[in-house]
Amino acid sequence: MTDPDRLPAFLDTLDAELRARGEWGRVADYIPELAGVDPAQFAISVVRADGSVTGAGQCDTRFSIQSISKIFALACVLNRIGDSLWSRVGREPSGDRFDSILLLEQEQGRPRNPFINAGALVTTDELLAGRPPREALSEIIGFVRAAAEEDDIHIDKAVAASEAATGYRNAALVNYLKSFDNLRNAPERVLGTYVHQCAIEMTTRQLALAGRCIAGLPGAPMLMTEAKRRRIAALMMTCGHYDGSGDFAFRTGLPGKSGVGGGILIAVPGRASVAIWSPGLNAWGNSQAGTEAAERLARFTGWSVFG
Numbered sequence: 001m002t003d004p005d006r007l008p009a010f011l012d013t014l015d016a017e018l019r020a021r022g023e024w025g026r027v028a029d030y031i032p033e034l035a036g037v038d039p040a041q042f043a044i045s046v047v048r049a050d051g052s053v054t055g056a057g058q059c060d061t062r063f064s065i066q067s068i069s070k071i072f073a074l075a076c077v078l079n080r081i082g083d084s085l086w087s088r089v090g091r092e093p094s095g096d097r098f099d100s101i102l103l104l105e106q107e108q109g110r111p112r113n114p115f116i117n118a119g120a121l122v123t124t125d126e127l128l129a130g131r132p133p134r135e136a137l138s139e140i141i142g143f144v145r146a147a148a149e150e151d152d153i154h155i156d157k158a159v160a161a162s163e164a165a166t167g168y169r170n171a172a173l174v175n176y177l178k179s180f181d182n183l184r185n186a187p188e189r190v191l192g193t194y195v196h197q198c199a200i201e202m203t204t205r206q207l208a209l210a211g212r213c214i215a216g217l218p219g220a221p222m223l224m225t226e227a228k229r230r231r232i233a234a235l236m237m238t239c240g241h242y243d244g245s246g247d248f249a250f251r252t253g254l255p256g257k258s259g260v261g262g263g264i265l266i267a268v269p270g271r272a273s274v275a276i277w278s279p280g281l282n283a284w285g286n287s288q289a290g291t292e293a294a295e296r297l298a299r300f301t302g303w304s305v306f307g
């Protein structure tokens with residue numbers, strides 16, 4: 001990086017420029033509770049290897065992390081059952097929308113990867129492990145709190161209820177998985193747990209702190225082995241932005257995971273953990289201003305896993 005002391009000023013300029021430009025994209029409206037969120041919002045938080053936390057914009061506003069929760073669910077499940085997850089879920093990008101059912105039929109109910117909805121539903125099925133949903137949810141919330149070293153992280157029940165009431169595609173996916181015998185728990189139970197997991201709300205500051213364990217920053221809580229951390233980051237790089245994963249990798253050179261709440265978590269291995277939020281989405285369902293910010297941050301800092 002050029003001069004680390006210039007980062008705070010860069011982030012302030014980025015925040016001001018994105019707001020002035022006002023190209024926010026459209027908020028996810030298929031979850032009614034998210035449809036009312038004002039798209040003209042932006043926040044970015046960066047935790048660096050020296051432990052410093054820098055940010056700009058609405059770093060203390062909570063937002064729905066949605067699919068970013070799939071990283072934490074995957075970490076819990078890999079810690080619990082290890083590589084046996086891969087007999088039920090693949091590790092290839094899908095090239096399809098996050099909620100697509102298309103490949104499930106062609107590939108006999110084995111989802112392409114754990115970050116598309118079908119794969120995340122299988123992961124949540126493993127997280128449940130026959131326990132009451134409350135216990136599985138305490139495990140994932142406990143993991144996120146431990147990763148961020150902050151207890152004030154919760155599930156927004158209104159968002160979970162809103163998605164549960166209207167999540168017809170996920171209901172289709174979970175039933176379809178069951179028809180291929182790739183679901184152990186009852187479909188409604190898996191779906192109910194999944195929508196609650198997605199409804200975890202956090203600020204960018206909390207999320208960047210939680211991401212330290214994926215970036216492998218010095219001093220981050222040790223919540224998984226180094227081998228698992230690397231693999232999760234590799235999956236973020238190849239599959240973290242659905243059918244926009246290639247574009248995100250091309251623009252930033254960094255592993256990132258998006259959510260339809262407009263959040264993006266980026267791991268810069270050994271150097272930084274970055275959380276960005278802006279709720280307006282692009283055509284792939286990834287944050288529009290957030291992706292722009294990620295690209296400009298990567299250019300400014302020179303951070304890239306490709307050297």
Ligand SMILES: NC(=O)CC[C@H](N)C(=O)O
Binds near residue numbers: 066068170258259260
């Ligand atoms: N891309 C996302 O963030 C999707 C998560 C959302 N809960 C869904 O399943 O539709």
